[in-house]
Amino acid sequence: MAKSLFFSLILAAAASAAPSAHTRSGVTTMSGSQVSSYTPYAEFSRAAYCSGTDTWNCGAACEALSGFVPYLTGGDGDGTPHFYVGYWPSGDTAVIVHEGTDPTKLLSDLTDEDFLLTDLDPTLFPGLSAIGIQAHNGFHGTQAVTAPAILAAVKQIISERHVSTVTCVGHSLGGAIALLDGMFMRIQLPSSIHVKVVTHGMPRVGNQDLANWVDENITDLAHITNMHDVVPIVPGRGLGFHHPSNEKHILSGDDWVACSGQDNTDPSCIVGAVPNLLAGNVIDHLGPYHGVMMGTLSC
Numbered sequence: 001m002a003k004s005l006f007f008s009l010i011l012a013a014a015a016s017a018a019p020s021a022h023t024r025s026g027v028t029t030m031s032g033s034q035v036s037s038y039t040p041y042a043e044f045s046r047a048a049y050c051s052g053t054d055t056w057n058c059g060a061a062c063e064a065l066s067g068f069v070p071y072l073t074g075g076d077g078d079g080t081p082h083f084y085v086g087y088w089p090s091g092d093t094a095v096i097v098h099e100g101t102d103p104t105k106l107l108s109d110l111t112d113e114d115f116l117l118t119d120l121d122p123t124l125f126p127g128l129s130a131i132g133i134q135a136h137n138g139f140h141g142t143q144a145v146t147a148p149a150i151l152a153a154v155k156q157i158i159s160e161r162h163v164s165t166v167t168c169v170g171h172s173l174g175g176a177i178a179l180l181d182g183m184f185m186r187i188q189l190p191s192s193i194h195v196k197v198v199t200h201g202m203p204r205v206g207n208q209d210l211a212n213w214v215d216e217n218i219t220d221l222a223h224i225t226n227m228h229d230v231v232p233i234v235p236g237r238g239l240g241f242h243h244p245s246n247e248k249h250i251l252s253g254d255d256w257v258a259c260s261g262q263d264n265t266d267p268s269c270i271v272g273a274v275p276n277l278l279a280g281n282v283i284d285h286l287g288p289y290h291g292v293m294m295g296t297l298s299c
């Protein structure tokens with residue numbers, strides 16, 4: 001009851017606010033160059049949907065990231081989403097990318113009552129369950145399957161290419177796995193290695209303690225949300241799920257804002273823009289992310 005009144009108030013605020021005034025608290029308009037700086041990561045997310053990443057011959061997305069050297073590819077596109085790991089000379093970083101899934105299927109999974117918050121596997125994430133951190137069981141199970149092989153490939157890239165940054169990227173389900181990969185890399189790699197995470201249309205991954213841990217320990221994070229995409233508002237906060245800070249929200253086209261705090265309810269940010277499932281649009285999940293569309297149809 002209280003919650004729906006709260007959402008109605010937000011909707012009323014959204015309707016009365018001037019659309020182009022971005023002087024609201026916690027919302028900052030991004031410059032054109034800031035927006036463009038995220039385009040390569042959208043191409044990385046898009047490439048994960050395309051065949052040919054093993055030889056870096058996956059069409060337009062691979063062409064946009066010329067020079068990328070794949071080290072490891074895998075997944076079956078079913079229980080284990082496709083992924084690739086490689087060296088990106090232009091960014092001087094190792095990159096890990098996971099494919100997403102059909103958004104309609106993802107939504108039905110995430111609004112199903114079968115999911116639950118679960119402790120992180122202590123062999124992969126030593127110490128984190130002791131401080132109360134929990135993640136969605138499906139996301140964690142999926143991430144855990146590929147984590148050891150991915151870590152080995154990243155260590156090989158670090159030693160052969162002398163990179164000091166590891167970048168985790170993904171769209172949709174792939175974004176949820178990327179956040180967990182980022183945490184995994186932060187824990188498993190020396191503190192001299194910088195961990196960067198960029199996600200597109202990421203659902204909520206874990207509980208408040210997980211969001212707080214990410215805020216403190218993965219400061220180089222951008223979770224990009226598009227217009228009225230419904231995926232980033234599930235699973236709900238009422239079920240104990242929370243986003244980390246560092247949302248970048250696309251109002252439309254090149255008009256992006258940086259939203260401060262966790263689950264910022266300003267109508268210029270995803271939680272305020274999509275107060276409930278019916279207010280969302282699943283088509284916005286696919287993009288465009290500064291001109292880049294996601295999915296197998298966009299290969």
Ligand SMILES: *[C@@H]1O[C@H](CO)[C@@H](O)[C@H](O)[C@H]1NC(C)=O
Pocket residue numbers: 127131209212213214216217
């Ligand atoms: C950051 O990571 C360290 C090491 O796991 C942990 O002790 C600390 O509590 C984390 N910060 C937060 C806010 O959880």
